[in-house]
Amino acid sequence: xSRTSYREALREAMREALARDPRVFLMGxxxxxxxxxxxxxxxxxxEFGEQRVRDTPLSELAFVGAGIGxxxxxxxxxxxxxxxxxxxxxxxxxxxxAATLRHMSGGQFSVPLVVRMTTGAGRQLAAQxxxxxxxxxxxxxxxxxxxxxxxxxxxxxxxxxxxxxDPVLLFEQGALYNVEGELDETEVVGIRSARVRRAGSDLxxxxxxxTLAKALEAAEQLAGEGISAEVIDLRVLRPLDDATIMESVRxxxxxxxxxxxxxxxxxAAEIIAxxxxxxxxxxxAPPARVCSAEVPTPYAKHLEDAALPQVPAIVAAARGLxxx
Amino acid sequence: xxxxxxxxEFAVTLLRDMLRIRRMEERAAELYGEGRIRGFxxxxxxEEAVATGALHALEAGDAxxxxxxxxxxxxxxxxxxxxxxxxxxxRLEGCCHGRGGSMHLFDAATRFLGGNAIVAGGLPLxxxxxxxxxMQGGRRxxxxxxxxxxxxxxxxxxxxxxxxxxxLPVLFCCxxxxxxxxxxxxxxxxxxxxxxxxxxxxxxxxxxxxxxxxAVHQATRLAAKQVRAGHGPVxxxxxxxxxxxxxxxxxxxxxxKAEVESWRQxxxxxxxxxxxxxxxxxxxxxxAALEAEAASEVEAAVACAEAGSLEPxxxxxxxxxxxxxxx
Numbered sequence: 001x002s003r004t005s006y007r008e009a010l011r012e013a014m015r016e017a018l019a020r021d022p023r024v025f026l027m028g029x030x031x032x033x034x035x036x037x038x039x040x041x042x043x044x045x046x047e048f049g050e051q052r053v054r055d056t057p058l059s060e061l062a063f064v065g066a067g068i069g070x071x072x073x074x075x076x077x078x079x080x081x082x083x084x085x086x087x088x089x090x091x092x093x094x095x096x097x098a099a100t101l102r103h104m105s106g107g108q109f110s111v112p113l114v115v116r117m118t119t120g121a122g123r124q125l126a127a128q129x130x131x132x133x134x135x136x137x138x139x140x141x142x143x144x145x146x147x148x149x150x151x152x153x154x155x156x157x158x159x160x161x162x163x164x165x166d167p168v169l170l171f172e173q174g175a176l177y178n179v180e181g182e183l184d185e186t187e188v189v190g191i192r193s194a195r196v197r198r199a200g201s202d203l204x205x206x207x208x209x210x211t212l213a214k215a216l217e218a219a220e221q222l223a224g225e226g227i228s229a230e231v232i233d234l235r236v237l238r239p240l241d242d243a244t245i246m247e248s249v250r251x252x253x254x255x256x257x258x259x260x261x262x263x264x265x266x267x268a269a270e271i272i273a274x275x276x277x278x279x280x281x282x283x284x285a286p287p288a289r290v291c292s293a294e295v296p297t298p299y300a301k302h303l304e305d306a307a308l309p310q311v312p313a314i315v316a317a318a319r320g321l322x323x324x
Numbered sequence: 325x326x327x328x329x330x331x332x333e334f335a336v337t338l339l340r341d342m343l344r345i346r347r348m349e350e351r352a353a354e355l356y357g358e359g360r361i362r363g364f365x366x367x368x369x370x371e372e373a374v375a376t377g378a379l380h381a382l383e384a385g386d387a388x389x390x391x392x393x394x395x396x397x398x399x400x401x402x403x404x405x406x407x408x409x410x411x412x413x414x415r416l417e418g419c420c421h422g423r424g425g426s427m428h429l430f431d432a433a434t435r436f437l438g439g440n441a442i443v444a445g446g447l448p449l450x451x452x453x454x455x456x457x458x459m460q461g462g463r464r465x466x467x468x469x470x471x472x473x474x475x476x477x478x479x480x481x482x483x484x485x486x487x488x489x490x491x492l493p494v495l496f497c498c499x500x501x502x503x504x505x506x507x508x509x510x511x512x513x514x515x516x517x518x519x520x521x522x523x524x525x526x527x528x529x530x531x532x533x534x535x536x537x538x539a540v541h542q543a544t545r546l547a548a549k550q551v552r553a554g555h556g557p558v559x560x561x562x563x564x565x566x567x568x569x570x571x572x573x574x575x576x577x578x579x580x581k582a583e584v585e586s587w588r589q590x591x592x593x594x595x596x597x598x599x600x601x602x603x604x605x606x607x608x609x610x611x612a613a614l615e616a617e618a619a620s621e622v623e624a625a626v627a628c629a630e631a632g633s634l635e636p637x638x639x640x641x642x643x644x645x646x647x648x649x650x651x
Contacts (some may be wrong), residue, residue: 025459033563048537051459056486057431057482057485057486057489059482059485059486061448061478061479061482061572062447062448062451062479062482062483062485062486063448063453063482064448065445065447065449065451065479065483066448066449066451066452066483066486067450067452068452068456069449069451069453069454069455069466070449070452070453070455071447071452071456071457071460072437072449072452072453072456073387073452073453073454073455073456073457073460073637074456074458074460075456075459077452092445092447092479093445093449096442096445097440097442097445102644102645102646103423103643103644104420104423104424104428104430105420105423105424105428105430105438105439106418106420106421106422106423106430106643107421107642107643108420108430108431108432109432109437110429110646135646141644142644142645144645165646166645166646225361227356278382281427288526298618
């Protein structure tokens with residue numbers, strides 16, 4: 001165990017990857033001299049030079065596309081997009097090229113690209129820097145979507161993502177960067193499955209990224225009321241790990257999804273649809289969800305808080321599932 | 325009319341390849357009419373001198389990124405006509421097993437990277453391929469074809485800047501046929517001098533007569549040499565014209581028949597054949613022989629496509645992701 005932060009864990013993962021494989025390089029806006037918008041890449045340019053830690057112009061479409069091209073050309077690029085809202089400027093390349101190329105070409109090309117971006121609210125950055133759009137991207141066949149919520153995943157997901165032959169999008173919840181804790185260096189981090197972060201028997205809370213800590217806190221409160229909540233950390237948003245979800249839900253017979261995305265057409269909706277399709281007859285209550293309010297994320301703290309899934313709402317929804 | 329500055333064999337090869345593209349596409353248009361080919365089909369007829377002159381100026385191993393009007397580029401870059409025709413038929417024998425169709429021809433073996441049906445979508449990709457080449461210390465050029473319409477896209481502006489900024493080995497090949505689908509260049513872009521537009525990004529640029537295969541070849545050879553030497557990207561604007569409709573659904577309401585006719589007078593194949601004959605590099609029977617060759621290649625390709633098989637529906641989902649390696 002060692003003391004670290006989510007930010008430092010992400011940085012250490014990049015440092016390791018850059019040191020380990022000469023094909024790996026990092027590019028994005030202000031990743032070099034500035035040290036990264038959120039200081040994730042701080043110091044890396046001094047260690048690895050400007051060829052491998054490349055500052056780009058404000059051209060998301062071109063540098064994400066260039067990441068795809070570089071991946072096709074034999075490199076292992078890590079492309080940093082400042083926030084998920086900005087990745088909309090590059091959506092054409094992500095959707096129309098990265099995700100389609102292998103299938104469309106009859107299996108001739110793989111795109112071993114990793115794109116990292118910040119997602120989520122909680123820092124009063126308002127309506128153009130705060131959304132959780134990973135659910136949209138998780139709609140796209142051909143992409144793999146990761147959401148590290150723990151220090152171990154922040155430290156451990158990058159390398160397997162780089163080893164993956166297909167495009168992987170890694171969503172870092174911005175509010176987590178300063179979270180500190182003890183990193184369990186013995187945990188084996190894969191990028192295939194969800195994990196049960198807390199065992200329980202009365203209901204299953206399904207969360208990821210920025211909502212995991214809230215779900216765990218809710219579970220703790222529920223425990224005080226004699227309700228045993230299991231907490232699943234999805235970790236991989238595409239492809240979804242149905243097996244872990246269903247195993248848990250069949251056992252607890254109740255499911256509550258906590259998703260920072262908007263409710264309509266959300267990842268939460270997809271998960272609940274799957275639970276209904278696969279575990280309907282094991283359920284004791286209709287599956288429920290706590291999502292963000294369907295508004296552009298507001299700036300003022302009290303409004304932002306009100307727009308996001310919060311612990312009291314999770315606890316209340318959980319009680320509701322148990323008829324309490 | 326200047327004389328053709330090449331030995332007979334190469335001089336004739338240029339004509340042969342233009343003819344191969346023309347006859348393949350004329351047949352494709354017929355097959356479209358017969359319902360054998362579906363989807364969108366964009367013909368390159370009229371523009372053959374560009375792909376032919378340009379691709380003959382590159383070296384094996386260079387990468388080629390093209391557009392949805394790319395049958396000719398694929399053919400000359402080494403994709404067999406059989407595989408192109410079978411792809412248009414949606415057959416397993418197609419270069420992409422029938423998954424891509426006319427607009428998405430790919431060939432990993434020759435580094436032919438599409439077949440991109442998003443206008444300007446290929447430019448960032450080409451920049452990345454060139455970046456990888458540079459970072460790995462290679463000398464290969466990435467040639468990226470796109471039309472005048474692409475020059476209105478943000479992707480083009482961003483890509484030209486990035487390639488110039490990082491001095492990457494990209495050869496930007498702008499096929500200016502004056503129309504972005506049905507919108508004339510002058511109705512879409514305030515700066516219609518596309519070479520000037522590229523130059524504004526710090527990319528050395530020049531315009532070339534795209535109806536003259538020799539001019540295209542010579543300009544491209546020079547440009548490719550400069551790119552290969554590590555002097556950064558070069559932009560060539562090939563001034564050309566599409567004789568046929570944008571696609572098979574286009575009633576051509578946006579341009580005069582007289583304009584089309586005047587460009588047809590500059591047909592790159594007829595004009596070049598006449599030059600070869602005038603220079604004594606070929607005679608009428610030589611032209612007839614090339615025609616016969618092209619016709620038989622086309623008919624063989626059609627036969628291959630007709631006899632082709634269909635990818636089993638069971639494999640619909642394969643290659644959305646890369647299959648896992650067996651331990």
